[in-house]
Amino acid sequence: MTAAKERLNDGFARVAQGLASGRRIELLDQLAQGERPVDEIAETLEMTIANCSQHLQVLRRAGLVAARREGNRVWYRLASESVADLLEMLRNVAFDRSAEVRAAAEAYLGGPVEEVGRDELVARLERGDVVLVDVRPRREFVAGHIPGALSIPLDELEARLTELPAGLDVVAYCRGRFCAFAEQGVRIIEAGGRRAFRLEDGLPEWRRAGLSVSVAS
Amino acid sequence: MTAAKERLNDGFARVAQGLASGRRIELLDQLAQGERPVDEIAETLEMTIANCSQHLQVLRRAGLVAARREGNRVWYRLASESVADLLEMLRNVAFDRSAEVRAAAEAYLGGPVEEVGRDELVARLERGDVVLVDVRPRREFVAGHIPGALSIPLDELEARLTELPAGLDVVAYCRGRFCAFAEQGVRIIEAGGRRAFRLEDGLPEWRRAGLSVSVAS
DNA sequence: ATATTATTCAAGTAATCGCTTAAAGGATTG
DNA sequence: CAATCCTTTAAGCGATTACTTGAATAATAT
Numbered sequence: 001m002t003a004a005k006e007r008l009n010d011g012f013a014r015v016a017q018g019l020a021s022g023r024r025i026e027l028l029d030q031l032a033q034g035e036r037p038v039d040e041i042a043e044t045l046e047m048t049i050a051n052c053s054q055h056l057q058v059l060r061r062a063g064l065v066a067a068r069r070e071g072n073r074v075w076y077r078l079a080s081e082s083v084a085d086l087l088e089m090l091r092n093v094a095f096d097r098s099a100e101v102r103a104a105a106e107a108y109l110g111g112p113v114e115e116v117g118r119d120e121l122v123a124r125l126e127r128g129d130v131v132l133v134d135v136r137p138r139r140e141f142v143a144g145h146i147p148g149a150l151s152i153p154l155d156e157l158e159a160r161l162t163e164l165p166a167g168l169d170v171v172a173y174c175r176g177r178f179c180a181f182a183e184q185g186v187r188i189i190e191a192g193g194r195r196a197f198r199l200e201d202g203l204p205e206w207r208r209a210g211l212s213v214s215v216a217s
Numbered sequence: 218m219t220a221a222k223e224r225l226n227d228g229f230a231r232v233a234q235g236l237a238s239g240r241r242i243e244l245l246d247q248l249a250q251g252e253r254p255v256d257e258i259a260e261t262l263e264m265t266i267a268n269c270s271q272h273l274q275v276l277r278r279a280g281l282v283a284a285r286r287e288g289n290r291v292w293y294r295l296a297s298e299s300v301a302d303l304l305e306m307l308r309n310v311a312f313d314r315s316a317e318v319r320a321a322a323e324a325y326l327g328g329p330v331e332e333v334g335r336d337e338l339v340a341r342l343e344r345g346d347v348v349l350v351d352v353r354p355r356r357e358f359v360a361g362h363i364p365g366a367l368s369i370p371l372d373e374l375e376a377r378l379t380e381l382p383a384g385l386d387v388v389a390y391c392r393g394r395f396c397a398f399a400e401q402g403v404r405i406i407e408a409g410g411r412r413a414f415r416l417e418d419g420l421p422e423w424r425r426a427g428l429s430v431s432v433a434s
Numbered sequence: 435a436t437a438t439t440a441t442t443c444a445a446g447t448a449a450t451c452g453c454t455t456a457a458a459g460g461a462t463t464g
Numbered sequence: 465c466a467a468t469c470c471t472t473t474a475a476g477c478g479a480t481t482a483c484t485t486g487a488a489t490a491a492t493a494t
Binding site (some may be wrong): 017063 | 221222223224225226227228229230231232233234235236237238239240241242243279280281296297299300302303306307308309310311313314315317321322324325395397
């Protein structure tokens with residue numbers, strides 16, 4: 001009886017254990033963008049493939065991710081949308097309750113930039129009075145992006161500012177609230193003399209809100 | 218830059234680390250019932266006071282609990298309601314995604330019993346056609362309970378069945394969906410020839426739903 | 435079949451975690 | 465201020481974790 005209770009609580013703890021590593025948070029953040037093969041994840045996160053694979057096994061045993069073999073590659077994805085919800089809530093609680101997390105977020109994201117919410121972006125896209133830029137790496141854009149977005153990865157943005165149709169405000173988006181790409185994108189675009197906003201969250205939240213997502217270009 | 222990102226993710230991970238132990242899940246489950254001093258928690262969970270205190274420090278550093286000194290005792294509580302939300306979501310994701318957790322839950326809770334939802338319970342309490350029993354330990358009842366509930370801790374229930382007003386259905390509630398007290402209570406009451414239900418979740422969810430909670434008896 | 439590519443598994447090591455026992459702090463009571 | 469009660473901290477130890485390197489497995493290509 002008490003043993004059963006212990007097994008149950010240990011089971012809950014095992015899932016939390018999956019989230020209890022900065023590296024694995026990064027992995028989940030990657031997978032929240034879309035399904036990815038092991039080698040791409042390892043490359044993006046600059047970790048060895050073996051280490052990446054081992055972390056993925058931990059996540060798999062925790063029930064947080066699922067895998068699918070295609071040829072000689074294995075594609076990983078979040079086990080369900082509820083995993084992304086859990087990750088989002090973890091981050092929000094951490095941000096709200098931990099001064100260290102707030103300080104780290106401030107240091108990483110820099111000062112605040114102007115934001116637009118999802119609903120407002122939808123309205124402005126319908127009116128066509130805004131340019132939407134996806135500043136994530138191209139692979140993530142290919143795996144899924146907001147319809148109508150231009151793919152300009154952050155490291156190409158400065159050189160490609162001229163590609164942005166003139167006369168419109170620009171909205172940049174990235175992986176989510178705690179990803180710095182959109183903030184940096186906004187600063188680059190504003191340095192180019194354009195008005196720019198960041199979407200307040202990222203593609204994963206867009207997808208989970210049930211809005212349509214385009215694949216590839 | 219990458220260091221800042223690392224610190225941020227490690228900060229998120231530290232919060233998850235707080236949840237990453239069956240013992241600490243139990244602690245949080247206790248604190249979700251209401252504020253408690255260290256010695257009571259340690260006694261309830263049958264652990265040494267030093268060990269309990271150390272786990273509480275881990276939770277405090279993770280930002281999940283807060284403490285308040287009163288005289289020579291220290292009372293701990295959840296840092297905010299969002300912590301209870303996070304715990305609830307963790308458990309639900311674990312239950313949904315992990316076969317081991319489902320098996321452990323089944324083993325601990327036993328087969329399903331009839332349930333009533335919160336809204337239905339509210340309606341039936343207003344109509345007065347139900348007896349509500351809080352089967353948690355008396356201390357937890359004292360720290361907060363549903364108005365109108367009788368306190369009959371599980372280990373006294375069989376002997377006190379006659380105290381239940383006749384002619385009415387009985388609803389038992391406890392700490393939450395994954396606490397076995399209510400299920401056991403229902404079985405005891407039904408063995409006494411009464412119709413009984415369990416509330417589908419527990420006092421913490423009742424409180425967080427904004428419904429009123431009575432303190433002491 | 436052999437080679438190649440992608441992933442997982444195994445072994446080793448330093449660091450961390452969870453628990454116990456014992457000592458130290460803090461606050462109240464006599 | 466000494467005695468007591470409650471809590472925290474420290475030290476020690478076995479178990480687990482994270483990372484590295486190197487070998488094994490799986491599927492595909494030559």
